Amino acid sequence: MSAPLVRLAGATRRYGDVTALDGVTLAVPAGQLLGLLGPNGAGKSTLLQLVSGLRRPTSGVVELFGRPPWEPAARAGLGMTPQETGLPPTLRVREVVDVVAGHFPDPVPTAEVLERFGLGDLARRQTGGLSGGQKRRLAVALAFVGRPRLVLLDEPTTGLDVDARHDLWDAVRAYHRGGGTVVLTSHYLEEVEALAERVVVVDRGRVLVDGSLEEVRSAVPARRVRVRAAALPDLGADRALIDGDRHELWTSDADALVRRLVRSGAPFADLEVASASLEEAFLAVTAAADAEHPAGRRTSTSTSRTRTPETGAPETSTPEVAR
Protein backbone atom coordinates (compact mmCIF):
# COMPACT_ATOMS: atom_id res chain seq x y z
CA MET A 1 0.00 0.00 0.00
CA SER A 2 1.43 3.35 -1.01
CA ALA A 3 1.98 6.10 1.49
CA PRO A 4 -0.85 8.60 1.91
CA LEU A 5 -0.44 11.87 0.01
CA VAL A 6 -1.63 13.84 3.00
CA ARG A 7 -1.09 12.78 6.58
CA LEU A 8 -2.08 14.60 9.74
CA ALA A 9 -1.35 13.04 13.12
CA GLY A 10 -2.60 14.83 16.20
CA ALA A 11 -2.36 18.10 14.31
CA THR A 12 -3.29 21.06 16.47
CA ARG A 13 -3.24 24.70 15.51
CA ARG A 14 -3.90 27.50 17.94
CA TYR A 15 -4.20 31.23 17.33
CA GLY A 16 -3.56 32.69 20.72
CA ASP A 17 -6.33 31.32 22.92
CA VAL A 18 -8.37 30.00 20.04
CA THR A 19 -7.88 26.39 19.06
CA ALA A 20 -8.75 26.21 15.37
CA LEU A 21 -7.71 22.60 14.89
CA ASP A 22 -7.62 20.20 17.79
CA GLY A 23 -5.63 17.00 17.44
CA VAL A 24 -6.79 16.01 14.00
CA THR A 25 -5.61 12.70 12.60
CA LEU A 26 -6.39 12.12 8.96
CA ALA A 27 -4.78 10.39 6.01
CA VAL A 28 -5.68 10.86 2.37
CA PRO A 29 -4.49 7.99 0.16
CA ALA A 30 -3.73 8.41 -3.52
CA GLY A 31 -6.73 8.43 -5.81
CA GLN A 32 -9.33 9.39 -3.23
CA LEU A 33 -11.97 12.08 -3.65
CA LEU A 34 -12.59 13.41 -0.18
CA GLY A 35 -15.27 15.90 0.77
CA LEU A 36 -14.58 18.09 3.78
CA LEU A 37 -17.67 19.49 5.45
CA GLY A 38 -18.19 21.73 8.38
CA PRO A 39 -19.80 25.01 9.36
CA ASN A 40 -17.91 28.28 9.02
CA GLY A 41 -15.15 28.46 11.59
CA ALA A 42 -15.06 24.67 11.99
CA GLY A 43 -11.41 24.46 11.05
CA LYS A 44 -11.68 23.50 7.37
CA SER A 45 -9.65 26.45 6.20
CA THR A 46 -7.02 25.95 8.87
CA LEU A 47 -6.76 22.31 7.86
CA LEU A 48 -6.18 23.28 4.22
CA GLN A 49 -3.69 25.95 5.28
CA LEU A 50 -1.69 23.38 7.22
CA VAL A 51 -1.73 20.94 4.32
CA SER A 52 -0.70 23.58 1.78
CA GLY A 53 2.16 24.86 3.94
CA LEU A 54 0.65 28.29 4.64
CA ARG A 55 0.75 27.67 8.36
CA ARG A 56 2.58 25.30 10.61
CA PRO A 57 0.86 23.20 13.24
CA THR A 58 1.25 24.30 16.85
CA SER A 59 1.80 20.64 17.65
CA GLY A 60 1.42 17.32 15.88
CA VAL A 61 2.48 16.17 12.44
CA VAL A 62 1.42 17.39 9.02
CA GLU A 63 2.89 15.83 5.91
CA LEU A 64 2.34 16.40 2.22
CA PHE A 65 3.78 13.71 -0.05
CA GLY A 66 5.71 12.53 3.00
CA ARG A 67 7.39 15.89 3.64
CA PRO A 68 6.63 18.96 5.74
CA PRO A 69 4.31 21.09 3.55
CA TRP A 70 6.22 24.29 4.29
CA GLU A 71 9.15 22.97 2.27
CA PRO A 72 8.60 24.31 -1.25
CA ALA A 73 9.59 20.98 -2.83
CA ALA A 74 6.77 19.21 -0.99
CA ARG A 75 4.27 21.37 -2.86
CA ALA A 76 5.49 20.46 -6.37
CA GLY A 77 2.65 17.94 -6.73
CA LEU A 78 -0.02 20.16 -5.18
CA GLY A 79 -2.67 22.15 -7.01
CA MET A 80 -4.81 24.71 -5.24
CA THR A 81 -7.44 27.32 -5.96
CA PRO A 82 -7.01 30.88 -4.79
CA GLN A 83 -10.11 32.62 -3.54
CA GLU A 84 -11.56 34.33 -6.58
CA THR A 85 -11.44 37.69 -4.81
CA GLY A 86 -7.69 37.20 -4.57
CA LEU A 87 -6.73 37.34 -8.24
CA PRO A 88 -4.44 40.29 -8.98
CA PRO A 89 -6.91 42.61 -10.72
CA THR A 90 -4.44 44.30 -13.07
CA LEU A 91 -2.91 41.12 -14.49
CA ARG A 92 -4.38 39.56 -17.60
CA VAL A 93 -5.88 36.08 -17.48
CA ARG A 94 -3.04 34.63 -19.53
CA GLU A 95 -0.42 36.29 -17.35
CA VAL A 96 -1.93 34.85 -14.19
CA VAL A 97 -1.85 31.34 -15.67
CA ASP A 98 1.73 31.91 -16.88
CA VAL A 99 2.88 32.99 -13.42
CA VAL A 100 1.49 29.83 -11.86
CA ALA A 101 2.74 27.60 -14.69
CA GLY A 102 6.25 28.99 -14.24
CA HIS A 103 6.53 27.21 -10.90
CA PHE A 104 6.08 23.70 -12.26
CA PRO A 105 8.48 21.55 -14.24
CA ASP A 106 5.91 20.31 -16.74
CA PRO A 107 2.88 22.60 -16.77
CA VAL A 108 -0.13 22.20 -19.03
CA PRO A 109 0.30 24.77 -21.85
CA THR A 110 -1.54 27.98 -20.97
CA ALA A 111 -3.71 27.93 -24.10
CA GLU A 112 -4.84 24.41 -23.28
CA VAL A 113 -5.74 25.32 -19.69
CA LEU A 114 -7.77 28.31 -20.84
CA GLU A 115 -9.52 26.27 -23.51
CA ARG A 116 -10.37 23.47 -21.09
CA PHE A 117 -11.99 25.87 -18.63
CA GLY A 118 -13.76 27.96 -21.26
CA LEU A 119 -11.51 30.96 -20.78
CA GLY A 120 -9.92 30.97 -24.26
CA ASP A 121 -11.64 34.17 -25.36
CA LEU A 122 -10.70 35.97 -22.17
CA ALA A 123 -6.93 35.39 -22.28
CA ARG A 124 -6.13 39.08 -22.75
CA ARG A 125 -8.66 40.42 -20.26
CA GLN A 126 -7.49 41.79 -16.92
CA THR A 127 -8.85 39.60 -14.15
CA GLY A 128 -10.42 42.65 -12.48
CA GLY A 129 -12.80 42.85 -15.45
CA LEU A 130 -14.04 39.26 -15.24
CA SER A 131 -17.44 38.27 -13.92
CA GLY A 132 -17.64 36.35 -10.66
CA GLY A 133 -18.19 33.07 -12.47
CA GLN A 134 -15.27 33.68 -14.83
CA LYS A 135 -12.98 34.48 -11.92
CA ARG A 136 -14.05 31.29 -10.20
CA ARG A 137 -13.34 29.25 -13.33
CA LEU A 138 -9.90 30.84 -13.62
CA ALA A 139 -9.23 30.18 -9.94
CA VAL A 140 -10.14 26.51 -10.34
CA ALA A 141 -8.14 26.23 -13.59
CA LEU A 142 -5.04 27.38 -11.72
CA ALA A 143 -5.24 24.30 -9.49
CA PHE A 144 -4.67 22.05 -12.52
CA VAL A 145 -1.95 24.04 -14.31
CA GLY A 146 0.98 22.16 -12.79
CA ARG A 147 -0.35 18.62 -13.49
CA PRO A 148 -0.78 18.06 -9.73
CA ARG A 149 -1.17 14.67 -8.06
CA LEU A 150 -3.30 16.23 -5.33
CA VAL A 151 -5.78 19.06 -5.73
CA LEU A 152 -7.24 21.04 -2.85
CA LEU A 153 -10.45 22.74 -3.91
CA ASP A 154 -11.77 25.24 -1.37
CA GLU A 155 -15.40 26.00 -2.21
CA PRO A 156 -14.80 25.52 -5.93
CA THR A 157 -18.27 26.30 -7.21
CA THR A 158 -19.39 29.08 -4.90
CA GLY A 159 -20.95 31.73 -7.10
CA LEU A 160 -21.25 29.54 -10.20
CA ASP A 161 -24.52 28.97 -12.03
CA VAL A 162 -25.86 25.45 -12.40
CA ASP A 163 -24.33 24.78 -15.83
CA ALA A 164 -20.92 26.03 -14.85
CA ARG A 165 -21.08 23.98 -11.67
CA HIS A 166 -21.81 20.81 -13.59
CA ASP A 167 -19.00 21.56 -16.06
CA LEU A 168 -16.68 21.91 -13.14
CA TRP A 169 -17.88 18.70 -11.56
CA ASP A 170 -17.12 16.96 -14.85
CA ALA A 171 -13.62 18.40 -14.82
CA VAL A 172 -13.05 17.20 -11.25
CA ARG A 173 -14.42 13.74 -12.07
CA ALA A 174 -12.23 13.49 -15.17
CA TYR A 175 -9.18 14.42 -13.13
CA HIS A 176 -10.11 11.88 -10.49
CA ARG A 177 -10.69 9.15 -13.10
CA GLY A 178 -7.19 9.84 -14.40
CA GLY A 179 -5.83 8.90 -10.96
CA GLY A 180 -5.90 12.34 -9.33
CA THR A 181 -6.54 12.85 -5.65
CA VAL A 182 -8.96 15.55 -4.55
CA VAL A 183 -9.78 17.19 -1.24
CA LEU A 184 -12.83 19.36 -1.65
CA THR A 185 -14.57 21.70 0.75
CA SER A 186 -17.98 22.97 -0.08
CA HIS A 187 -20.92 24.86 1.24
CA TYR A 188 -23.07 22.84 -1.13
CA LEU A 189 -23.68 19.46 0.42
CA GLU A 190 -25.21 18.47 -2.86
CA GLU A 191 -21.74 18.92 -4.30
CA VAL A 192 -20.10 16.64 -1.78
CA GLU A 193 -22.85 14.08 -2.31
CA ALA A 194 -22.31 14.28 -6.06
CA LEU A 195 -18.54 13.98 -6.01
CA ALA A 196 -17.01 12.61 -2.86
CA GLU A 197 -16.29 8.97 -2.01
CA ARG A 198 -15.30 9.79 1.51
CA VAL A 199 -16.76 12.43 3.75
CA VAL A 200 -15.07 14.06 6.71
CA VAL A 201 -17.13 16.36 8.88
CA VAL A 202 -15.20 18.77 11.06
CA ASP A 203 -16.60 21.01 13.73
CA ARG A 204 -14.76 23.14 16.27
CA GLY A 205 -11.44 21.84 15.09
CA ARG A 206 -12.26 18.17 15.52
CA VAL A 207 -13.18 15.39 13.14
CA LEU A 208 -16.79 14.53 13.96
CA VAL A 209 -17.47 12.00 11.26
CA ASP A 210 -15.19 10.19 8.85
CA GLY A 211 -16.44 7.54 6.48
CA SER A 212 -17.78 6.72 3.05
CA LEU A 213 -20.75 8.67 1.84
CA GLU A 214 -23.05 5.71 2.60
CA GLU A 215 -21.56 5.13 6.02
CA VAL A 216 -21.94 8.74 6.99
CA ARG A 217 -25.51 8.71 5.78
CA SER A 218 -26.33 5.63 7.84
CA ALA A 219 -24.37 6.63 10.92
CA VAL A 220 -25.66 10.13 11.42
CA PRO A 221 -29.28 10.47 12.53
CA ALA A 222 -30.41 10.51 8.95
CA ARG A 223 -34.08 9.61 9.52
CA ARG A 224 -36.57 12.20 10.50
CA VAL A 225 -39.73 11.01 12.22
CA ARG A 226 -42.55 13.50 12.51
CA VAL A 227 -45.59 12.85 14.60
CA ARG A 228 -48.37 14.77 16.35
CA ALA A 229 -48.92 13.85 19.96
CA ALA A 230 -49.89 15.60 23.19
CA ALA A 231 -46.96 14.04 25.05
CA LEU A 232 -44.38 11.41 24.23
CA PRO A 233 -42.13 9.31 26.47
CA ASP A 234 -38.40 9.21 25.79
CA LEU A 235 -38.05 7.22 22.58
CA GLY A 236 -34.26 7.34 22.39
CA ALA A 237 -34.10 9.87 19.55
CA ASP A 238 -30.76 11.53 18.90
CA ARG A 239 -32.46 14.84 18.81
CA ALA A 240 -36.02 15.93 19.47
CA LEU A 241 -37.64 19.18 18.46
CA ILE A 242 -41.02 19.91 19.98
CA ASP A 243 -43.36 22.62 18.80
CA GLY A 244 -46.75 22.38 20.53
CA ASP A 245 -48.03 18.92 19.66
CA ARG A 246 -45.64 18.52 16.73
CA HIS A 247 -42.64 16.35 17.44
CA GLU A 248 -39.67 16.04 15.14
CA LEU A 249 -37.38 13.18 16.11
CA TRP A 250 -33.98 12.46 14.56
CA THR A 251 -32.58 8.96 14.60
CA SER A 252 -30.39 6.62 12.64
CA ASP A 253 -32.92 3.78 13.08
CA ALA A 254 -36.45 4.91 12.35
CA ASP A 255 -37.85 1.36 12.52
CA ALA A 256 -36.78 0.87 16.13
CA LEU A 257 -38.01 4.31 17.09
CA VAL A 258 -41.44 3.73 15.56
CA ARG A 259 -41.65 0.33 17.29
CA ARG A 260 -40.92 2.00 20.64
CA LEU A 261 -43.47 4.67 19.87
CA VAL A 262 -46.20 2.11 19.20
CA ARG A 263 -45.32 0.01 22.24
CA SER A 264 -45.38 3.04 24.51
CA GLY A 265 -49.11 3.25 23.94
CA ALA A 266 -48.99 7.01 23.68
CA PRO A 267 -51.70 8.35 21.39
CA PHE A 268 -50.29 9.90 18.21
CA ALA A 269 -51.35 10.95 14.71
CA ASP A 270 -49.86 11.87 11.32
CA LEU A 271 -46.78 9.67 11.56
CA GLU A 272 -44.27 10.57 8.87
CA VAL A 273 -40.83 9.04 8.31
CA ALA A 274 -38.42 10.67 5.91
CA SER A 275 -34.84 10.11 4.89
CA ALA A 276 -32.84 13.23 5.50
CA SER A 277 -30.39 14.68 3.03
CA LEU A 278 -26.76 14.73 4.00
CA GLU A 279 -27.14 18.42 4.64
CA GLU A 280 -29.92 17.92 7.16
CA ALA A 281 -28.11 15.02 8.76
CA PHE A 282 -24.95 17.01 9.01
CA LEU A 283 -26.74 19.93 10.61
CA ALA A 284 -28.27 17.50 13.09
CA VAL A 285 -24.86 16.10 14.01
CA THR A 286 -23.28 19.47 14.62
CA ALA A 287 -26.33 20.82 16.43
CA ALA A 288 -26.49 17.76 18.66
CA ALA A 289 -22.82 18.08 19.46
CA ASP A 290 -23.43 21.69 20.36
CA ALA A 291 -26.36 21.01 22.61
CA GLU A 292 -25.20 17.95 24.49
CA HIS A 293 -21.60 18.51 25.31
CA PRO A 294 -20.65 22.13 25.21
CA ALA A 295 -17.13 21.31 26.33
CA GLY A 296 -15.05 18.20 25.83
CA ARG A 297 -17.99 16.67 24.18
CA ARG A 298 -16.32 14.28 21.82
CA THR A 299 -15.14 11.16 23.50
CA SER A 300 -14.18 9.11 20.50
CA THR A 301 -10.75 9.73 19.12
CA SER A 302 -10.89 10.99 15.63
CA THR A 303 -8.71 8.28 14.21
CA SER A 304 -9.11 8.24 10.52
CA ARG A 305 -9.24 5.16 8.47
CA THR A 306 -7.31 4.91 5.32
CA ARG A 307 -8.61 3.22 2.30
CA THR A 308 -6.50 0.81 0.35
CA PRO A 309 -6.25 1.94 -3.22
CA GLU A 310 -6.57 -1.65 -4.52
CA THR A 311 -10.04 -2.27 -3.21
CA GLY A 312 -11.29 1.21 -2.50
CA ALA A 313 -12.84 -0.21 0.65
CA PRO A 314 -12.33 1.28 4.06
CA GLU A 315 -10.29 -0.78 6.45
CA THR A 316 -12.85 -0.50 9.16
CA SER A 317 -16.52 -0.55 8.56
CA THR A 318 -18.13 1.82 10.97
CA PRO A 319 -17.49 5.51 10.77
CA GLU A 320 -16.82 7.19 14.03
CA VAL A 321 -19.62 9.44 14.96
CA ALA A 322 -19.27 11.17 18.23
CA ARG A 323 -22.51 11.72 20.01
Add this chain to the structure above:
Amino acid sequence: MISTPTTATASEVTPARGGRTGGLRLTALHTRAQLLETVRVPIAVIGTVVFPTLTMLFFVVPQPFADDPAQATAATAQISLFAVMSVCLFTYGVGVAEDRALPWDSYLRTLPVGAGPRLAGRLLNGLAFALVSLVPLVVVAWLLTAAALPADRLVLTAGALAVAALPMLGLGLWIGYGMSTKAALAVAQVLLLPLAFGGGLFLPPEMFPGWLDAVSTWLPTRAGRDLVVSATTGADLPGTTWPVLAVWTLLTAVLAVRAYRRDEGRRFR
Protein backbone atom coordinates in the same frame (compact mmCIF):
# COMPACT_ATOMS: atom_id res chain seq x y z
CA MET B 1 -6.85 17.03 -20.75
CA ILE B 2 -6.48 19.26 -17.76
CA SER B 3 -3.87 17.16 -16.13
CA THR B 4 -2.32 13.78 -16.11
CA PRO B 5 -1.47 12.83 -12.57
CA THR B 6 1.00 10.05 -12.43
CA THR B 7 0.60 7.10 -10.17
CA ALA B 8 3.96 7.70 -8.54
CA THR B 9 4.26 7.02 -4.86
CA ALA B 10 5.03 9.76 -2.42
CA SER B 11 8.68 8.86 -2.28
CA GLU B 12 9.05 9.53 -6.00
CA VAL B 13 8.12 13.18 -5.72
CA THR B 14 11.00 15.19 -7.00
CA PRO B 15 11.66 18.69 -5.80
CA ALA B 16 10.95 21.46 -8.29
CA ARG B 17 14.37 22.93 -8.63
CA GLY B 18 16.93 23.36 -11.33
CA GLY B 19 16.21 23.66 -15.01
CA ARG B 20 13.05 25.47 -15.89
CA THR B 21 12.04 26.23 -12.34
CA GLY B 22 15.40 27.46 -11.08
CA GLY B 23 15.69 30.29 -8.57
CA LEU B 24 16.74 32.90 -11.11
CA ARG B 25 13.88 32.06 -13.42
CA LEU B 26 11.40 32.24 -10.55
CA THR B 27 12.88 35.56 -9.45
CA ALA B 28 12.41 36.92 -12.96
CA LEU B 29 8.86 35.55 -13.01
CA HIS B 30 7.90 37.23 -9.74
CA THR B 31 9.69 40.48 -10.54
CA ARG B 32 7.91 40.74 -13.87
CA ALA B 33 4.49 39.97 -12.39
CA GLN B 34 4.96 42.50 -9.59
CA LEU B 35 6.17 45.22 -11.95
CA LEU B 36 3.20 44.61 -14.25
CA GLU B 37 0.81 44.76 -11.31
CA THR B 38 2.26 48.06 -10.11
CA VAL B 39 2.78 49.76 -13.45
CA ARG B 40 -0.84 49.13 -14.43
CA VAL B 41 -1.96 51.34 -11.57
CA PRO B 42 -0.35 54.54 -12.93
CA ILE B 43 -1.36 56.68 -9.96
CA ALA B 44 0.84 54.58 -7.66
CA VAL B 45 3.81 55.16 -9.92
CA ILE B 46 3.13 58.86 -10.26
CA GLY B 47 2.79 59.30 -6.49
CA THR B 48 6.17 57.79 -5.78
CA VAL B 49 7.84 59.69 -8.60
CA VAL B 50 6.24 63.09 -8.08
CA PHE B 51 6.56 63.56 -4.33
CA PRO B 52 10.37 63.84 -4.10
CA THR B 53 10.43 66.06 -7.18
CA LEU B 54 7.85 68.37 -5.59
CA THR B 55 9.96 68.46 -2.45
CA MET B 56 12.89 69.49 -4.60
CA LEU B 57 10.84 72.24 -6.24
CA PHE B 58 9.63 73.64 -2.90
CA PHE B 59 12.63 73.18 -0.62
CA VAL B 60 15.59 73.66 -2.93
CA VAL B 61 14.81 75.47 -6.15
CA PRO B 62 13.49 78.74 -4.57
CA GLN B 63 16.34 78.95 -2.03
CA PRO B 64 19.31 81.26 -2.56
CA PHE B 65 21.73 78.34 -2.21
CA ALA B 66 20.28 76.78 -5.37
CA ASP B 67 22.74 78.93 -7.28
CA ASP B 68 25.73 77.58 -5.36
CA PRO B 69 27.00 74.42 -7.10
CA ALA B 70 28.26 72.65 -3.96
CA GLN B 71 25.20 73.44 -1.87
CA ALA B 72 22.74 72.69 -4.67
CA THR B 73 24.46 69.35 -5.33
CA ALA B 74 24.34 68.48 -1.64
CA ALA B 75 20.65 69.44 -1.52
CA THR B 76 19.90 67.24 -4.54
CA ALA B 77 21.74 64.37 -2.87
CA GLN B 78 19.64 64.86 0.29
CA ILE B 79 16.36 64.80 -1.60
CA SER B 80 17.54 61.77 -3.58
CA LEU B 81 18.01 59.93 -0.33
CA PHE B 82 14.54 61.08 0.66
CA ALA B 83 13.16 59.58 -2.57
CA VAL B 84 14.91 56.27 -1.92
CA MET B 85 13.74 56.35 1.69
CA SER B 86 10.10 56.86 0.79
CA VAL B 87 10.33 53.96 -1.67
CA CYS B 88 11.73 51.81 1.15
CA LEU B 89 9.07 52.78 3.64
CA PHE B 90 6.14 52.73 1.23
CA THR B 91 6.96 50.13 -1.43
CA TYR B 92 8.51 47.74 1.05
CA GLY B 93 6.67 48.76 4.20
CA VAL B 94 3.12 49.52 3.16
CA GLY B 95 3.31 47.58 -0.12
CA VAL B 96 4.47 44.37 1.52
CA ALA B 97 1.89 44.70 4.30
CA GLU B 98 -0.84 45.18 1.69
CA ASP B 99 0.37 42.20 -0.34
CA ARG B 100 0.41 40.00 2.71
CA ALA B 101 -3.23 40.84 3.36
CA LEU B 102 -4.25 39.73 -0.14
CA PRO B 103 -5.45 36.18 -0.80
CA TRP B 104 -3.26 36.13 -3.93
CA ASP B 105 -0.14 36.36 -1.79
CA SER B 106 -1.36 33.42 0.28
CA TYR B 107 -1.98 31.55 -2.94
CA LEU B 108 1.54 32.19 -4.22
CA ARG B 109 2.86 30.76 -0.97
CA THR B 110 1.16 27.43 -1.76
CA LEU B 111 3.14 27.12 -5.02
CA PRO B 112 6.42 25.21 -4.96
CA VAL B 113 8.53 28.29 -4.43
CA GLY B 114 10.44 29.41 -1.38
CA ALA B 115 10.60 32.87 0.09
CA GLY B 116 13.77 33.79 -1.84
CA PRO B 117 12.43 34.46 -5.35
CA ARG B 118 9.39 36.31 -4.06
CA LEU B 119 11.50 38.51 -1.80
CA ALA B 120 14.08 39.07 -4.54
CA GLY B 121 11.27 40.11 -6.86
CA ARG B 122 10.12 42.64 -4.29
CA LEU B 123 13.62 44.04 -3.79
CA LEU B 124 14.18 44.42 -7.54
CA ASN B 125 10.78 46.00 -7.88
CA GLY B 126 11.65 48.57 -5.22
CA LEU B 127 15.01 49.21 -6.84
CA ALA B 128 13.34 49.89 -10.16
CA PHE B 129 10.98 52.32 -8.44
CA ALA B 130 13.78 54.11 -6.67
CA LEU B 131 15.62 54.59 -9.95
CA VAL B 132 12.48 55.84 -11.69
CA SER B 133 11.80 58.31 -8.89
CA LEU B 134 15.33 59.71 -9.17
CA VAL B 135 15.03 60.58 -12.85
CA PRO B 136 12.75 63.65 -12.64
CA LEU B 137 14.59 64.75 -9.52
CA VAL B 138 17.92 64.81 -11.31
CA VAL B 139 16.35 66.51 -14.32
CA VAL B 140 14.94 69.29 -12.10
CA ALA B 141 18.27 69.70 -10.31
CA TRP B 142 20.10 69.88 -13.60
CA LEU B 143 17.72 72.41 -15.24
CA LEU B 144 16.73 74.62 -12.32
CA THR B 145 19.69 74.66 -9.95
CA ALA B 146 23.44 74.96 -10.13
CA ALA B 147 23.86 71.34 -9.01
CA ALA B 148 26.51 69.44 -10.92
CA LEU B 149 27.74 65.91 -10.45
CA PRO B 150 31.08 65.14 -12.08
CA ALA B 151 30.90 61.92 -14.08
CA ASP B 152 33.60 60.31 -11.96
CA ARG B 153 31.43 60.70 -8.86
CA LEU B 154 28.33 59.07 -10.36
CA VAL B 155 29.19 55.51 -9.41
CA LEU B 156 30.35 56.57 -5.95
CA THR B 157 27.09 58.45 -5.41
CA ALA B 158 24.98 55.50 -6.53
CA GLY B 159 26.92 53.26 -4.15
CA ALA B 160 26.50 55.73 -1.29
CA LEU B 161 22.76 55.92 -1.94
CA ALA B 162 22.52 52.13 -1.89
CA VAL B 163 24.44 51.86 1.39
CA ALA B 164 22.50 54.72 2.96
CA ALA B 165 19.28 52.97 1.94
CA LEU B 166 20.14 49.74 3.82
CA PRO B 167 18.73 50.73 7.24
CA MET B 168 15.67 52.16 5.47
CA LEU B 169 15.24 48.87 3.64
CA GLY B 170 15.38 46.97 6.92
CA LEU B 171 12.92 49.40 8.46
CA GLY B 172 10.56 49.03 5.51
CA LEU B 173 10.67 45.23 5.55
CA TRP B 174 10.18 45.18 9.32
CA ILE B 175 7.07 47.33 8.91
CA GLY B 176 5.86 45.30 5.94
CA TYR B 177 6.26 41.86 7.44
CA GLY B 178 5.55 42.77 11.04
CA MET B 179 2.45 44.91 10.79
CA SER B 180 -1.06 44.97 9.42
CA THR B 181 -1.83 47.26 6.49
CA LYS B 182 -3.32 50.02 8.62
CA ALA B 183 -0.52 49.94 11.17
CA ALA B 184 2.09 49.87 8.41
CA LEU B 185 0.65 52.95 6.73
CA ALA B 186 0.49 54.87 9.99
CA VAL B 187 3.98 53.87 11.10
CA ALA B 188 5.50 54.63 7.68
CA GLN B 189 3.92 58.08 7.68
CA VAL B 190 4.91 58.79 11.26
CA LEU B 191 8.52 57.77 10.60
CA LEU B 192 9.00 59.35 7.18
CA LEU B 193 8.88 63.07 7.94
CA PRO B 194 10.70 63.17 11.32
CA LEU B 195 13.43 60.88 10.01
CA ALA B 196 13.73 62.88 6.80
CA PHE B 197 13.68 66.27 8.47
CA GLY B 198 15.78 65.24 11.48
CA GLY B 199 18.33 63.65 9.18
CA GLY B 200 18.74 66.88 7.26
CA LEU B 201 17.13 65.65 4.05
CA PHE B 202 14.99 68.77 3.61
CA LEU B 203 17.08 71.50 5.24
CA PRO B 204 20.84 71.07 5.52
CA PRO B 205 22.00 70.30 9.10
CA GLU B 206 24.11 73.48 9.02
CA MET B 207 20.83 75.34 9.61
CA PHE B 208 19.94 73.18 12.65
CA PRO B 209 20.09 74.52 16.23
CA GLY B 210 22.72 72.80 18.35
CA TRP B 211 20.40 70.37 20.14
CA LEU B 212 18.80 69.17 16.91
CA ASP B 213 22.17 68.69 15.31
CA ALA B 214 23.20 66.56 18.31
CA VAL B 215 20.10 64.35 18.05
CA SER B 216 20.39 64.22 14.28
CA THR B 217 23.89 62.73 14.47
CA TRP B 218 22.46 59.45 15.75
CA LEU B 219 19.73 59.09 13.13
CA PRO B 220 20.25 56.66 10.25
CA THR B 221 19.00 59.30 7.84
CA ARG B 222 21.64 61.79 9.00
CA ALA B 223 24.43 59.26 8.60
CA GLY B 224 23.07 58.30 5.20
CA ARG B 225 22.75 61.93 4.21
CA ASP B 226 26.33 62.69 5.21
CA LEU B 227 27.56 59.69 3.24
CA VAL B 228 25.68 60.69 0.07
CA VAL B 229 26.65 64.35 0.36
CA SER B 230 30.26 63.35 0.86
CA ALA B 231 30.08 61.13 -2.22
CA THR B 232 28.67 63.90 -4.40
CA THR B 233 30.70 66.88 -3.18
CA GLY B 234 33.77 65.34 -1.57
CA ALA B 235 32.88 66.93 1.78
CA ASP B 236 34.52 65.44 4.88
CA LEU B 237 32.73 62.49 6.47
CA PRO B 238 32.05 62.80 10.23
CA GLY B 239 33.55 59.99 12.32
CA THR B 240 30.09 58.95 13.50
CA THR B 241 28.72 58.18 10.03
CA TRP B 242 29.92 54.61 9.53
CA PRO B 243 29.25 53.34 13.09
CA VAL B 244 25.76 54.89 13.11
CA LEU B 245 24.93 53.39 9.71
CA ALA B 246 26.30 49.99 10.71
CA VAL B 247 24.35 49.84 13.98
CA TRP B 248 21.09 50.91 12.38
CA THR B 249 21.55 48.50 9.48
CA LEU B 250 22.18 45.62 11.86
CA LEU B 251 19.31 46.55 14.16
CA THR B 252 16.73 46.95 11.41
CA ALA B 253 17.98 43.81 9.66
CA VAL B 254 17.41 41.80 12.84
CA LEU B 255 13.92 43.27 13.24
CA ALA B 256 13.09 42.60 9.58
CA VAL B 257 14.32 39.01 9.66
CA ARG B 258 12.41 38.33 12.86
CA ALA B 259 9.20 39.78 11.46
CA TYR B 260 9.71 37.84 8.23
CA ARG B 261 10.19 34.53 10.03
CA ARG B 262 7.08 35.03 12.11
CA ASP B 263 4.95 36.02 9.15
CA GLU B 264 2.21 33.64 8.12
CA GLY B 265 0.27 36.07 5.98
CA ARG B 266 -2.95 37.17 7.50
CA ARG B 267 -3.34 36.18 11.09
CA PHE B 268 -6.90 35.00 10.98
CA ARG B 269 -9.28 33.27 8.68
